[in-house]
Amino acid sequence: MSDYIERSIEERLNKLAKAFPVIMITGSRQVGKTTLLNNIRKQEKGKINYISLDNLSIRALAIEEPEIFLERYKPPLIIDEFQYAPKLLSYIKIIVDEKRQEHLENKELETSGLYYLTGSQVFHTMKNVSESLAGRVGILELYPLSNREIEKKKDKMFLPIYEELEKREKTNRLEVDKLYEKILKGSYPELYSNPNIEPKDFFETYIKTYIERDIRELINVKDETKFLKFIESIAVRTGQELNINDISNSIEINNMTAQNWLSILVSTGLVYLLQPYSNNNVSRIVKRPKIYFMDTGLACFLAGYMDSITLERSAFNGAILETYVVTEIIKSFSNQGLDSRKYLYYYRDNNGKEIDLIIIYNNKVYPLEIKKSYNPGKQAVKNFDVTQKLGMEIGNGGVICLTKDIFPIDKDNNLIPIELL
Numbered sequence: 001m002s003d004y005i006e007r008s009i010e011e012r013l014n015k016l017a018k019a020f021p022v023i024m025i026t027g028s029r030q031v032g033k034t035t036l037l038n039n040i041r042k043q044e045k046g047k048i049n050y051i052s053l054d055n056l057s058i059r060a061l062a063i064e065e066p067e068i069f070l071e072r073y074k075p076p077l078i079i080d081e082f083q084y085a086p087k088l089l090s091y092i093k094i095i096v097d098e099k100r101q102e103h104l105e106n107k108e109l110e111t112s113g114l115y116y117l118t119g120s121q122v123f124h125t126m127k128n129v130s131e132s133l134a135g136r137v138g139i140l141e142l143y144p145l146s147n148r149e150i151e152k153k154k155d156k157m158f159l160p161i162y163e164e165l166e167k168r169e170k171t172n173r174l175e176v177d178k179l180y181e182k183i184l185k186g187s188y189p190e191l192y193s194n195p196n197i198e199p200k201d202f203f204e205t206y207i208k209t210y211i212e213r214d215i216r217e218l219i220n221v222k223d224e225t226k227f228l229k230f231i232e233s234i235a236v237r238t239g240q241e242l243n244i245n246d247i248s249n250s251i252e253i254n255n256m257t258a259q260n261w262l263s264i265l266v267s268t269g270l271v272y273l274l275q276p277y278s279n280n281n282v283s284r285i286v287k288r289p290k291i292y293f294m295d296t297g298l299a300c301f302l303a304g305y306m307d308s309i310t311l312e313r314s315a316f317n318g319a320i321l322e323t324y325v326v327t328e329i330i331k332s333f334s335n336q337g338l339d340s341r342k343y344l345y346y347y348r349d350n351n352g353k354e355i356d357l358i359i360i361y362n363n364k365v366y367p368l369e370i371k372k373s374y375n376p377g378k379q380a381v382k383n384f385d386v387t388q389k390l391g392m393e394i395g396n397g398g399v400i401c402l403t404k405d406i407f408p409i410d411k412d413n414n415l416i417p418i419e420l421l
Helices: 010-019 033-043 058-065 066-072 088-105 122-132 162-167 176-185 199-218 226-237 244-253 253-268 296-303 308-313 317-333 383-391
Strands: 022-024 049-052 079-080 115-119 138-139 271-274 288-295 344-348 354-361 364-370 397-401 414-417
Touching: 010 022, 010 138, 010 199, 022 033, 033 049, 033 079, 033 115, 049 288, 058 066, 088 122, 162 414, 176 296, 176 308, 176 317, 199 226, 199 296, 226 244, 226 253, 226 288, 226 296, 244 253, 253 271, 253 383, 271 317, 271 344, 288 296, 288 317, 296 317, 317 344, 317 354, 317 364, 354 383, 364 383
Parallel strands: 022 115, 022 138, 049 079, 079 115, 364 397, 397 414
Antiparallel strands: 271 288, 344 354, 354 364
């Protein structure tokens, strides 16, 4: 095993731990939630206790006797996979409120960083927490490693502002074949901390575990083979507009089942729905979201690609490159503690005009295209004029592509090297 890979989200985590009594970290299995918190625990020299509800006897105690559980395991405490015992939240709220009341009488008593919760079922986890711990919890969403984390380079939120791009450190330059090797491998931490594991072996085990644990926990899937085909059908459509009818017809399930299964993939963090941007200034907008697998390696595995040469030469190459770029930008927001769903959109209207990604930040619009090309040319930004309808100031835009250096397309837009993600 190699050394721990530092996560960019740590800085935000440490700030929240000083401000809130409860910290919640959500994310799909194997993205490094437990490793992250154990590293924080190590920094605190073991002052933070740890317990996992993956242990069935401990889980039973937490479910059946939550008061005894919390009496036995004192804060500050990490509770791993706490979604298995949601009743704990009400009792944690009582303890937090008691600590806050005691703090009024004794200012030296600590009321922040009491509980650290992890969960791999985002929707159910968030719903329970928002209902039980409103105003008492800081929430972070962890994804697989960003490329900057893998290369141990400073990470910050990506915006295509020219002055910011000029100051941003590049990641290692990769030619096309090496870039697709990286895309094929994906970004789960285990693939970088364990040199003895092959990606295909990791993904085989990952999918098996995912279905056996998360899926059986959330829904009663009578035909697991059909559910696997559903995941595969989503994988081959990564980077595309979601057409639930097309997916349900392809594997012979009804639309309600397809919608239910899709919500599970979203809530467990495997896929991400990028919403189309719309407001009162814009009409005739396509309403369907675009769907992205949050790990390109897993998407490639499920889509049946086993080597980077075949992947790069396939019809899948553009969609998987777009998936890589979009998910890297999603991670750059999430690692700063920001909910990317509030800032990232795409644009498509019924006139056929489309923009791959729109970043809306500080009431400014930043349009982006993604191309597998060294010099896409001005044609790549031909649809950027639609941003004038959005009713906001327009910032710098660009085309993220294989160019070596930032290069102006016009006075507002640039070619942007993929190494600046």
